[in-house]
Amino acid sequence: AQTVTQSQPEMSVQEAETVTLSCTYDTSESDYYLFWYKQPPSRQMILVIRQEAYKQQNATENRFSVNFQKAAKSFSLKISDSQLGDAAMYFCAYRSPSNYQLIWGAGTKLIIKP
Amino acid sequence: AAGVIQSPRHLIKEKRETATLKCYPIPRHDTVYWYQQGPGQDPQFLISFYEKMQSDKGSIPDRFSAQQFSDYHSELNMSSLELGDSALYFCASSPLGVRGSAQETQYFGPGTRLLVL
Numbered sequence: 441a442q443t444v445t446q447s448q449p450e451m452s453v454q455e456a457e458t459v460t461l462s463c464t465y466d467t468s469e470s471d472y473y474l475f476w477y478k479q480p481p482s483r484q485m486i487l488v489i490r491q492e493a494y495k496q497q498n499a500t501e502n503r504f505s506v507n508f509q510k511a512a513k514s515f516s517l518k519i520s521d522s523q524l525g526d527a528a529m530y531f532c533a534y535r536s537p538s539n540y541q542l543i544w545g546a547g548t549k550l551i552i553k554p
Numbered sequence: 555a556a557g558v559i560q561s562p563r564h565l566i567k568e569k570r571e572t573a574t575l576k577c578y579p580i581p582r583h584d585t586v587y588w589y590q591q592g593p594g595q596d597p598q599f600l601i602s603f604y605e606k607m608q609s610d611k612g613s614i615p616d617r618f619s620a621q622q623f624s625d626y627h628s629e630l631n632m633s634s635l636e637l638g639d640s641a642l643y644f645c646a647s648s649p650l651g652v653r654g655s656a657q658e659t660q661y662f663g664p665g666t667r668l669l670v671l
Binding site: 473475477482483484485486487490531535537539540541542543544545546547 | 595
């Protein structure tokens with residue numbers, strides 16, 4: 441069975457600086473999808489970025505980018521120029537192409553210091 | 555852009571009562587997913603439907619049932635409610651697309667907060 445691990449329960453960063461959130465996963469599959477979701481205090485679950493395992497190029501979305509290391513089974517999220525609105529719980533999630541559910545990490549709480 | 559709609563947004567029930575949560579997916583999305591998120595926890599997958607058929611099943615209690623209707627909306631029925639059922643219930647939707655397309659992404663609704671007293 442696949443598992444997702446986020447080893448940082450909480451991270452803090454100064455506004456305008458860069459922060460990296462870690463995620464590792466365990467799978468025997470070669471094809472899969474990885475996601476980062478953001479959950480602010482409103483508890484809405486918002487997609488931040490996605491990565492297909494067969495793509496070597498790291499995904500980017502404006503200030504958000506990932507470092508996908510398939511061999512190491514690592515999928516970290518880098519947030520550049522951190523803003524107060526980035527404060528949230530960030531979840532890493534894995535999806536197999538053979539089933540429908542997302543498998544989630546425990547989440548990392550990101551605190552932005554003004 | 556249209557998003558996933560969930561109703562009600564908040565619900566308070568007594569133990570042993572029943573509850574029905576509704577989910578309206580994004581237009582042209584044919585797959586619906588239900589997740590349960592307890593306080594301070596990550597979401598737990600309950601069940602999913604594709605084209606009105608159950609497509610995957612997770613840790614859904616036997617007291618819960620769900621279905622997807624012809625207009626693709628879905629309902630989660632919860633009976634004999636227990637205190638431990640208090641949680642945020644998310645519905646997500648996606649179109650079932652070809653490999654590599656954006657359709658595999660699940661888009662989440664705002665959730666229904668259920669409190670069982």
